[in-house]
Amino acid sequence: MSAANKIGLGGSCHWCTEAIFQSLKGVIQVSQGWIEADNDSAGFSEAVIVEFNPDMISLENLIEVHLHTHSCTSEHSMRSKYRSAVYTFNDDQVIPAKEAIRMLQKQFEDPIITKVIPFKNFKLNNEQYLDYYYQNPDKPFCKTFIDPKLKILLNQFSSHVNEEKVAHTTITFSQQP
Template identity: 45%
Template sequence: MYELGLGGGCHWCTEAVFQAVDGVDKVEQGYISSVAPFADRSEAIVIHFSDQVNLEKLIDLHLQTHAATKEHSRRKEYRSAIYYFNEEMKSKIEAVMTSLSQKRNETYITQIIPFVSFEPSWENVQNYYKTRPDAPFCKRYIEPKLEVVKWLSALL
């Protein structure tokens, strides 16, 4: 079993995206802290997956379902990040990011930073999309991201 932290804007959206991915066993929504200068917590998820899941597919999906190439005023709270739990995973992530950047001719602002701590969101917002699929937020922000999941899954 592997773990990966992902920050990509609102954690409600990121949670829903990765709950829809085959082979992801568990998604935890909350806040992740790293080391300075990233010690402030930001909205993120932790995913648990097996070695049957393609790391490049996971990272590609992450990059394509949030603003991974653009800065904005709330980047501290909504950091574009991949949090690693060990040096081996860090090396794999860096290789995938380099490959995807070259393949797409994109410059990603996504930071690859060490995981330090996780604090779960309030219980009443866990599984946000699954418990409120008809909420306006879900219709406007989450469902378009789920269409990307379907589209990418068909390609891979």
């Protein structure tokens, strides 16, 4: 897969972010762990690498989903652990990512703090935590933190949701308000 079909996303717990992007049409693979940005002394932050088919879902759509499913306007105390970022893998992704965020700003009352920064390094999480939500949908963490984000996904981005994927979980289209 070429680098143009891969993007890093961070801003929330990597279990949450993994579940969101695993639930989308056009997403081929989500690798969950920690990303380090190039030219950044902040170190590693929880994030995912999303490999996607741009003929099925665009980079702009991925960024829109990302901004709406984490606190992209909040400088909270956990930002060093949960950096709000789009990690680019090549220079061709920088301008489209920044432009997407600029265009999406009108959907948010407060300024978006999400940074577009170059990817440097990735550490995959321990195998026991991979595919966390889809292996453990009934765990209290999943019910409390991931289910509400998946409901946002279903309510705001249903055309991008892989219905087959979410049909096997406790969140279904029929639970939408």
